[in-house]
Amino acid sequence: MKGVEIFIRGTVQGVGFRPFIYNLARQHGLSGTVCNTGDGVAIHTSCSKEELEAFIGAVRSKAPPLSRIQSIEHGPKEIEIEDGRFTISKSSGTSSADASIPPDIALCADCLSEMQDPNDPRFAYPFINCTNCGPRFTIVEKIPYDRQQTSMKVFPMCEACTRDYEDPGNRRFHAQPNACPLCGPQVSWHDQAGNKIETKSPLTDTAVALAANKLVAIRGLGGFHLSCNALEEKAVAQLRERKRRPHKPLAIMVQSIDIAKKYCFISEQEIALLSSIEHPIVLLQKRPDTDLAQGLAPHITELGIMLAYTPLHHLLFQESTCPQALVMTSGNSSGTPICTGNAEAIDRLGPIVDNFLLHNRDIVTRIDDSVTRVSGKKPLILRRARGYVPSPIHCKWTLPATIGCGGGLKSTFCLGKKNSLFTSQHIGDLSNLESYDFFQESIEHLKKVFDIEPEIAVCDLHPDYLSTHYAKALGIPLYQVQHHHAHATAVMAEHGLKDPVIAIILDGTGYGDDGTSWGGEILQADLTSFTRLAHLSHLRLPGGDKAATEPWRMGISALHSLYGDGLSDKNIPTALRQIERDKREPLLSMLNNNFNSPLTSSCGRLFDTVSSLLGICQKMSYEGQAAMELEDRARRCLNSTWKNDLISEDYDQFPFLLDDRGITWEINSLQLIKTVLDDIQMGKKTPEIALRFHLLLIKNITALTLQLCTQTGLNQVVLSGGCMQNAIILEGLRHTMATHNISVFTGENIPINDGGISLGQTITGGLQHVSRNSHEGNQGRG
Amino acid sequence: LDHGSGGLASQELIENLFIKHLDNPILRNLEDSAILENKPGNIAFTTDSYVVDPLFFPGGDIGKLAVHGTINDLAMRGAEPQGLSLGLILEEGFSLDELERVIISVAEACREADVYVVTGDTKVVPRGKADKIFINTAGVGIVDPKLQISSKKARAGDSIILSGSMGDHGITIMSKQAGIAIDGNLRSDTMALHKMVAKLLAELPAGSIHTLRDPTRGGVATTLNEIAGNSKLEIELIEESLPIRANVRAACEMLGLDPLYLANEGKCLIIVSPEQTELALQILHKTKEGQEAVVIGSLKEGKAGRVLVTTPIGGARVVTPLHGEPLPRIC
Numbered sequence A: 001m002k003g004v005e006i007f008i009r010g011t012v013q014g015v016g017f018r019p020f021i022y023n024l025a026r027q028h029g030l031s032g033t034v035c036n037t038g039d040g041v042a043i044h045t046s047c048s049k050e051e052l053e054a055f056i057g058a059v060r061s062k063a064p065p066l067s068r069i070q071s072i073e074h075g076p077k078e079i080e081i082e083d084g085r086f087t088i089s090k091s092s093g094t095s096s097a098d099a100s101i102p103p104d105i106a107l108c109a110d111c112l113s114e115m116q117d118p119n120d121p122r123f124a125y126p127f128i129n130c131t132n133c134g135p136r137f138t139i140v141e142k143i144p145y146d147r148q149q150t151s152m153k154v155f156p157m158c159e160a161c162t163r164d165y166e167d168p169g170n171r172r173f174h175a176q177p178n179a180c181p182l183c184g185p186q187v188s189w190h191d192q193a194g195n196k197i198e199t200k201s202p203l204t205d206t207a208v209a210l211a212a213n214k215l216v217a218i219r220g221l222g223g224f225h226l227s228c229n230a231l232e233e234k235a236v237a238q239l240r241e242r243k244r245r246p247h248k249p250l251a252i253m254v255q256s257i258d259i260a261k262k263y264c265f266i267s268e269q270e271i272a273l274l275s276s277i278e279h280p281i282v283l284l285q286k287r288p289d290t291d292l293a294q295g296l297a298p299h300i301t302e303l304g305i306m307l308a309y310t311p312l313h314h315l316l317f318q319e320s321t322c323p324q325a326l327v328m329t330s331g332n333s334s335g336t337p338i339c340t341g342n343a344e345a346i347d348r349l350g351p352i353v354d355n356f357l358l359h360n361r362d363i364v365t366r367i368d369d370s371v372t373r374v375s376g377k378k379p380l381i382l383r384r385a386r387g388y389v390p391s392p393i394h395c396k397w398t399l400p401a402t403i404g405c406g407g408g409l410k411s412t413f414c415l416g417k418k419n420s421l422f423t424s425q426h427i428g429d430l431s432n433l434e435s436y437d438f439f440q441e442s443i444e445h446l447k448k449v450f451d452i453e454p455e456i457a458v459c460d461l462h463p464d465y466l467s468t469h470y471a472k473a474l475g476i477p478l479y480q481v482q483h484h485h486a487h488a489t490a491v492m493a494e495h496g497l498k499d500p501v502i503a504i505i506l507d508g509t510g511y512g513d514d515g516t517s518w519g520g521e522i523l524q525a526d527l528t529s530f531t532r533l534a535h536l537s538h539l540r541l542p543g544g545d546k547a548a549t550e551p552w553r554m555g556i557s558a559l560h561s562l563y564g565d566g567l568s569d570k571n572i573p574t575a576l577r578q579i580e581r582d583k584r585e586p587l588l589s590m591l592n593n594n595f596n597s598p599l600t601s602s603c604g605r606l607f608d609t610v611s612s613l614l615g616i617c618q619k620m621s622y623e624g625q626a627a628m629e630l631e632d633r634a635r636r637c638l639n640s641t642w643k644n645d646l647i648s649e650d651y652d653q654f655p656f657l658l659d660d661r662g663i664t665w666e667i668n669s670l671q672l673i674k675t676v677l678d679d680i681q682m683g684k685k686t687p688e689i690a691l692r693f694h695l696l697l698i699k700n701i702t703a704l705t706l707q708l709c710t711q712t713g714l715n716q717v718v719l720s721g722g723c724m725q726n727a728i729i730l731e732g733l734r735h736t737m738a739t740h741n742i743s744v745f746t747g748e749n750i751p752i753n754d755g756g757i758s759l760g761q762t763i764t765g766g767l768q769h770v771s772r773n774s775h776e777g778n779q780g781r782g
Numbered sequence B: 001l002d003h004g005s006g007g008l009a010s011q012e013l014i015e016n017l018f019i020k021h022l023d024n025p026i027l028r029n030l031e032d033s034a035i036l037e038n039k040p041g042n043i044a045f046t047t048d049s050y051v052v053d054p055l056f057f058p059g060g061d062i063g064k065l066a067v068h069g070t071i072n073d074l075a076m077r078g079a080e081p082q083g084l085s086l087g088l089i090l091e092e093g094f095s096l097d098e099l100e101r102v103i104i105s106v107a108e109a110c111r112e113a114d115v116y117v118v119t120g121d122t123k124v125v126p127r128g129k130a131d132k133i134f135i136n137t138a139g140v141g142i143v144d145p146k147l148q149i150s151s152k153k154a155r156a157g158d159s160i161i162l163s164g165s166m167g168d169h170g171i172t173i174m175s176k177q178a179g180i181a182i183d184g185n186l187r188s189d190t191m192a193l194h195k196m197v198a199k200l201l202a203e204l205p206a207g208s209i210h211t212l213r214d215p216t217r218g219g220v221a222t223t224l225n226e227i228a229g230n231s232k233l234e235i236e237l238i239e240e241s242l243p244i245r246a247n248v249r250a251a252c253e254m255l256g257l258d259p260l261y262l263a264n265e266g267k268c269l270i271i272v273s274p275e276q277t278e279l280a281l282q283i284l285h286k287t288k289e290g291q292e293a294v295v296i297g298s299l300k301e302g303k304a305g306r307v308l309v310t311t312p313i314g315g316a317r318v319v320t321p322l323h324g325e326p327l328p329r330i331c
């Protein structure tokens, strides 16, 4: 008969979409069918135009919480329907990039209350889930997303579970990981060597061990956590020593917002972010005088907190002996990817932990916890992983099948096709073999999951990134995108900006198109090209990358640039006089001989320099340490009106320089550093100097940007790069730009650090390919 | 030294210098080419040019490098060196005293190696067209046709022996360039390895040695990447076993350099079958050149062309070949 087909694209599978349609159609008195296809969800029905509009309106407004509708199309179709009935029919078709699988979602309120009800069949069951919550991406082997294609395939459902699974009116209708204590996965308790310890309640034993300051490896959703009591200095110190992670802040987990409030100041937006369906780690300002161990985040008042997100976490916190706050850090040894398999974890983590809490549901895809923060009342994703991946970013432009291979350290990759950009989870430092293997395995897995076979590859300009080596070896057309251009276009893609913008990229290091090292850049950028308008004036990196981990080198380097031969103990600040002469002298000699001391316009190294001169950090044990500790000092004297001071107060603004060729503007970094030195001489307090440096930098960048906006006639500004993770800088620049009526855009769903590079590459390389091909096509015809 | 038409006098001076220091029956003929005795075997033939700043450094100078480098290139194919050529390009104004020091050094290196300069040439170019002195040496050797030593011959399971400590030459030069004070023990390792190689080939069962390479420019890392690429195998190095002197390590730390990428001028990588590894080490330890030889890793099936270093903690890292200067990459 003649009817209509309604086709819905987006994240519409594995989120309870078909039962929703089933129930909605019945409410609207429609008969017909609904089914999953490779591309989305198809509904066949027969109704009037008015009925159709009302139905589609209801689909949009009432869609299930985890679904994301990208488009709804409809058109006439020859259909077969059983009169008077609406049914769910079998899936059809193969996978395609359009039918996204959803990410892993935190335990929902309904499941939580069932789990706490002694009369419920899933009472105290650590793997309870439904269509609104639970594992997805981490258990999927391929699509269509179906139990037989997940790691749940080895757990045949019991009768009761099968009934729930097949009942369209049930919250567990087609919930692929559906399980109960009778038929599903189980937890078990093990000693350090991995031997199983017989016990009535593995969770009670875990809680007791944690309360006794033991270190426990807990198998979770996307991998293992290393956990210990966050309230005990001894426990935290032991974890740091065993994991060889002396200073890097450790994230903690608590059970509820109320408990989180005991430890941190939390705004409305931050509460919303903590308790969003993704349950990411949120960076919050720590309260003074809490009973948390000081060792969680040495020298830093910011703390990463997340709420319990799996039923297992909730059950653990419900144990009466369990500490109220637990360290939950990635279960790996320093620098390697998070462990996923039981045997692998016992092998690698055994030497670190006292016990294991294991389970027998395989983790197909490893994924870390996501890290976020609220800035300017908006959430920013700093590490995009659990809860967000693999949700695509949709863009307005049509891309060929493209792979963006990302950067070097905080690497991710991105697969793009048509209007969708799928950015991988955080992968880490590729120079580590296991991370590099993880990178390659994940590419193969996601290619399969999204049915994308890249036709072109895009990578950085840096010849020594392993991602560059990887891309070059693929043997498909290759595009190389400048690092900071990619930082800019990632943000442009996210916000659909096509017209040229002014991009302020404050970053660590990126290979410039002139072969030098860039990092504090103002570009005029569009999606496929850019011009370098301005940058921070050059600093020298004595020892190359060594200078990026040892700020004292940057301190000496700056003094050398400022004073040259006139450098004496008199003008070396106290903090650096403590560096032994037998290290200082050779460094000066390297600078004098211009030996392995490349020039850089890096903003990160400018922060390191100031951090060193102020004696805050001379040697880093984790990336970004010096800059983070500097920001933290500045924050200590931040008052409520600082943003207004930024506008009104008359901070020195230094004259801008023109570079040798008279084309590119430079912000005088040495002058900024000189101000810091003068302040030290005057005996000002460290937090005050640190803040003044931040404000001066904002002031100078703002002044130059305004000048460039006038010069180019542009009034849209993009803010990106690793240093924009500094909340003072980001909020300060947002504020000054807004005051001058300039529209500001920054990465919200895509990290502004190197985690966002792959997306920028994909959009830029992809569109360069499109325009080159259409150009060649035209030439061919002409 | 001057240059140009009036240079005849200085040309004579130079020739006198050569004869005085490098004298041997073949060179003495001063004919257009040297005639070498025909010996059974195949001919190995190699050439290399030497430019180094500074010219003189602890442990050696450009003259020694030029002799040792070419001898070692012959030795790395298992050849017995028969004679060298010596080509000099001198910058106008280069001091005769320094030139004589270089020539004396070449002569000493030849005597010690028992391999002689049999033909030579000198040109003087205007100031600024060269930097003091450039040397080219070529060498001819004889090799047993049954020997099949090549980086393509490495097999899965083979051991990788390094004949001594790593980076000594590179760090000595780099420290000089950086102007940092050199610890007294820091010196170039430049030496000829053909006698050690000959001993190894003579005393090991035939066919035990699959590959010989001298890790000069680009260091052990770059050479091993070539071996891994040519043999289509994966190389795994054990970090703790890498022989690096404490002073070399400290200087690398200061200068921000990685010893794996530093040039060596008196070391070789020996790829040997696993069964003969112990014996090879015993033989090496009895030689002056190889007394500190150690196994640093092995070859295996795996990802073709990849070189890994395994560390005691934190797993393994990939060692990529380097083209040119290391560039900052920490973001």
Ligand SMILES: [Fe+3]
Binding pocket: A483, A487, A507, A508, A509, A510, A721, A722, A753, A754, B331
């Ligand atoms: Fe970056």
Ligand SMILES: [Mg+2]
Binding pocket: B046, B047, B048, B073
């Ligand atoms: Mg050569």
Ligand SMILES: [Zn+2]
Binding pocket: A107, A108, A109, A110, A111, A112, A128, A129, A130, A131, A132, A133, A134
């Ligand atoms: Zn649920």
Ligand SMILES: [Zn+2]
Binding pocket: A157, A158, A159, A160, A161, A162, A179, A180, A181, A182, A183, A184
């Ligand atoms: Zn069941």
